[in-house]
Amino acid sequence: MSTPGVISSVPALRVKQWLPEWEQVNFDADQNQAKPEPHFYVFSLSAARLRELSAIYRRDTTDMTARQDDLGIQRRHDPERSAEIQRYVVEGYPRSGLSEAQRKNAANDGLRKPGWLPTAVVVNILSEGDQRNGQTIGSDHVITVSDEPGEVFANLTFPDNVDDGLPPIEVIDGQHRLFAFDDDDPNVADFELPVVAFHGLDISWQAYLFWTINIKPKKINASLAFDLYPLLREQDWLDSGDRILVYRESRAQELTEVLWSTPESPWYKRINMLGGPRKESGPVTQAAFVRSLIASMVKPWKRSGRQATGGIFGGTPNQNDGLAWSRVQQAAFLVAAWRLLADAIRANRSDWAEAIRQEQAQLDLLDEDPAFSGRYSFLATDQGVRGFQHVVNDLAYIREKPLGLASWQDTGDIADVSPDSIAEIAKTIPDTIISFLEGIADGLATYDWRTSGFPGLNENERLAKAALRGSGGYKEMREQLVVHLSSAANHDIADAATTLKGWI
Structure with missing residues (x-):
């Protein structure tokens, strides 16, 4: 019974x-x-x-x-x-x-x-x-x-x-x-x-x-997974604190979408948002941008463990530490940093940049500037994206007080992160911050961004570039960019890079 x-x-x-x-x-x-x-x-x-x-x-x-x-x-x-x-x-x-x-x-x-x-x-x-x-x-x-x-x-x-x-x-x-x-x-x-x-x-x-x-099923494409975050964005727990990983992933995904959807961005419609073929979808995946931002800007403001710096987007209005920047401010800052770098490289006539442009012209491939986002530029790779965003975050973090980053406030009533709202907020970015980002961009424009696959490299150059590939290349790229900027013509940039060089 x-x-x-x-x-x-x-x-x-x-x-x-x-x-x-x-x-x-x-x-x-x-x-x-x-x-x-x-x-x-x-x-x-x-x-x-x-x-x-x-x-x-x-x-x-x-x-x-x-x-x-x-x-x-x-x-x-x-x-x-x-x-x-x-x-x-x-x-x-x-x-x-x-x-x-x-x-x-x-x-x-x-x-x-x-x-x-x-x-x-x-x-x-x-x-x-x-x-x-x-x-x-x-x-x-x-x-x-x-x-x-x-x-x-x-x-x-x-x-x-x-x-x-x-x-x-x-x-x-x-x-x-x-x-x-x-x-x-x-x-x-x-x-x-x-x-x-x-x-x-x-x-x-x-x-x-x-x-x-x-075991057998292929894991969901990371870029497609990150693309689901906009469906969750209005939930209150996404704004509860930067130490919750889902919050950080959501914010990083939103910022990546900003770079992809904002006409002023050099990555406008050129990020591989869903993991499709590079030729049709873009050279760098959404997942690469998201992970880069999580590792650099969208991490806690306080330094912890082996972190050399905190993240400049890591503060929230509910915390005593960090910058109380709104989502629109963060987006405008990021777009400005990338736009200034793209402009600086387009104006650059260094041997490395001209060599990439000439090589890609022979391939009859159209690109805004092959030296910035062409197939032979490290800036169009995971390592280049992470290297640049890391350096911008780290130097801005070090120079936070002299730059008056906390003094830049969003006094408007803009709730949505749209191209129009980003353009409006971008007009309020202080000249000191813009000049600092220009100094980083000008300094990095003279760095040799050619990949190991570039046909014109000699054997020593090719081996040196090969060391920047793979997961181990992230740290090496970051260190090379910091060393390069420690000799920048802009003294503020050089001083900040020298300080950072001693931390990493």
């Missing part, structure tokens, strides 16, 4: 997924690849009840079992991950990612959101006679599946007693979600999870299914 209050059965939607071509698969029960049923079931069940009915078999090496004989498919359980999921269910995101002290702070109560878990837990329902780890499940402990051919719904009846050694359900994917409900918290006792259930699925097919769910 079933225990009162305990769910004894559930209706399940019968989903047929089988193609005639699959009949050509070499099914072999001796290899744990017996032919599966042509359908699975979809239902919902409380997390507590699902845990009670489930077993999880993990990959293990402690007993040196041969890998082909090890029937465990799950990864090792990470208690921290399950604990975070549990916090997420109760408190939502981003509150679940805060420290315990931050969550106790009443000022962060507004960060509480629903903790939905809409992704299905994938399981297998054991059939009578199935064996696992030397045990066989009997008729008294299996889930009875009442499934009439041609019917849309089936009924799953759970056993009155569950064998602790061999429960009737084995989890294929979703163990960390289940472990999040391990503490019998009465507040989440009735929290239901969607379940996709196979019936009598051989263990090798379970491993294959786990692999296709967790």
Whole structure:
């Protein structure tokens, strides 16, 4: 007899997924690849009840079992991950990612959101006679599946007693979600999870299914993922503080979109926003700009750890530290910095710039200025974008007080970040700030921005440029630009760069 209050059965939607071509698969029960049923079931069940009915078999090496004989498919359980999921269910995101002290702070109560878990837990329902780890499940402990051919719904009846050694359900994917409900918290006792259930699925097919769910799918393009942030921008938690990563990513994405959508920007319509081909979409991806801004301008104002400087966009009106610049001010500053650099390089007639222009002219490729954004310019690469934005941030951070950055205030009532509002705010940027950005631009215009792929380099030049490629090139590029600017004709720029050189 079933225990009162305990769910004894559930209706399940019968989903047929089988193609005639699959009949050509070499099914072999001796290899744990017996032919599966042509359908699975979809239902919902409380997390507590699902845990009670489930077993999880993990990959293990402690007993040196041969890998082909090890029937465990799950990864090792990470208690921290399950604990975070549990916090997420109760408190939502981003509150679940805060420290315990931050969550106790009443000022962060507004960060509480629903903790939905809409992704299905994938399981297998054991059939009578199935064996696992030397045990066989009997008729008294299996889930009875009442499934009439041609019917849309089936009924799953759970056993009155569950064998602790061999429960009737084995989890294929979703163990960390289940472990999040391990503490019998009465507040989440009735929290239901969607379940996709196979019936009598051989263990090798379970491993294959786990692999296709967790390993095989290509990860979403980072630029496409960042492009989703505008859909979240109006949520209050995005403005709650610069230490929350989602806030920083959202602000960086917005600033990247500004560079792409503002006619005054040299990157107008020329950033690869969705990760498409370079030729049609632009030379540098949205993800590269976003990550660069997160690493430079859109980071906390206070220096921490090994950071040489903080981020000039890291302050908020609710903090005592940092610049209380509005989103429109930040956008106008960034566009101005890039515009001045593009103008300085266009006016530059150094050998490196002329060589790129001549080479690209021979390729009959159109570009605003090949020396700035052509295929042979480092400025049209991740390393160049990050190097420039890092240097602008670092030097402005060092010279914050002499430049009077905090004195530049947005006194208008402009809520939206649009090309018109950016153009309006740009008129108010003090001359001291513009002159400083011009000094950086003029100094960097004389740096040799040619990539290692430029045809005219000698072997030593090519090897030196090759050192700037890859993830290791970010630090090397930044250091080279700082050293170059320490000899700039503008004394303020040279002094700031010399100071920075001693910090990094």
